[in-house]
Amino acid sequence: MAALAPDVAAFQEVWTEAAMEALILSGREAGLVHVWQNRPGLAGSGLLVLSKLPILESRFEAFESRGRPERVWHGDYHSGKGFGDLTLDTAAGPVRFVVTHLHAGYGTDGYDGTRLAQVIQLTAALRSTATPVIAVGDFNLEEDEVHHRVLTDLGGFRDAAIERGHRQQTLLANSPYRTAPAVEERIDYMFIRDGRSLGAVARTIDRVFEEIFEIDGRPAAHSDHAGLLASLELDRPTQLPAGSARSRETALAASKLLELDLDTTRRRRTTRLGFGVLSLLIALPACFGGGVHSTRRRFLAALLGAVGVGNLGLAAGPTTRQIGALDRAVERLETLEDSPFR
The missing domain is CATH 1.10.287 (Helix Hairpins)
Structure with a gap:
């Protein structure tokens, strides 16, 4: 992380104490000394935020729509999914930073309604804030789905990759942690929304942590997802209203x-x-x-x-x-x- 020099880093699927501690230590070495975490393990959400910027407020809201508990092999119901909602102190003013991980699809899906209810809950929770909002994470949806349009058309969010004209797949087909045949998809996002007196604009957004390497002679990777690294500028709001x-x-x-x-x-x-x-x-x-x-x-x-x-x-x-x-x-x-x- 130190080589990327981020101001804020957000993670999903941090399921163990050992993984949580390793990321927090790596973050400290990169100057990310402020930590928000939801407990790892069963029903712990697996969310983590590391920040150079002071965290003024924070909370976790669990999703009400959780899926099907009897499908234990899917795991989402039992993983405590929701979203972390933080207010960060920047030089330009407070910014609301949200990290989430929505219900996975599992191929044939059957969870479209569950995931849509999660998107609506998230959108409604962020509706009335006066500060800029940056929402990141594994949304487990593609941009042609109604879930994406709820965020943009009803929630007023902008997809940073679309805004920059730089869409990149984030679920990697060549990951050693996926079974063939695997397809690449763009399901990880950064959504941005201006505040009333302060705006946020993505200047760059790129895929990172996509390398395949070896551990003890076996192929390995940071994850089956690539990370996203974005550069944002806080300035006057320029957002146009959504069409009715x-x-x-x-x-x-x-x-x-x-x-x-x-x-x-x-x-x-x-x-x-x-x-x-x-x-x-x-x-x-x-x-x-x-x-x-x-x-x-x-x-x-x-x-x-x-x-x-x-x-x-x-x-x-x-x-x-x-x-x-x-x-x-x-x-x-x-x-x-x-x-x-x-």
Whole structure:
């Protein structure tokens, strides 16, 4: 990091104490002595910010829409995702700096609605700030998706790479940590928005930490993602208002996606409730029968009962909470549509 001489560095997926400590030490050597971290490990978000600039305020907001807990192999539900929201003290004035990591897609996806609700929550949380905002991280979305347009059309953000005419893929196909065939995608971003009296403009943005090297004779890399290094200038605000027609189109497209995911999630809850009740109705009588095969029958009945209880638990807990999160995303979207950032 010292060779790049950043004023601020943001990281995602810092899952272990050892990784966190190594990055903080490297940051100190580069003069990044101010640290914000959310605890690593299970449900810890994996977010870290190192800064030369003093951190005036900081907070973490967890995403309400979290995905599906039963898909433990995906991991996002259990990783405590959200966004870190910091106010940095610059010579030109305070700047709001946000780092986030949205729900991953996992190929066939099925998480479009979850990720859209996260984007809407983030956009709504930053809507009323009077200071410039810089939002960075792994957004797990591409620029042709409605998620991107919510940020730009309704949130008033500018995509720094588009602004500079310098789009670069950030998910690397040649990373030793990805399996072939792999495609490159641009899913890591820096979004910028002017404040009322102070603006922010990206002068450069480039891909860094993309090298492949060897450790003990085996190929290695810093990550399966490249980093982004940007140079920003703080000056008078120059941002133009978003077009109202485009804002309405974006809100309509986002609303349709949320309603579709709400319908799917409600049907999933109904299915789980029905399967859970049916499993218990079958399992309970079998637990009290006798005969030669009673031990095996009781074991299978107990197993079926456990599956039933698990489905009832998912329906009553995480699935119901996901429906609530999507409902709140619809409400926030209506607020953003009625009064998009100007």
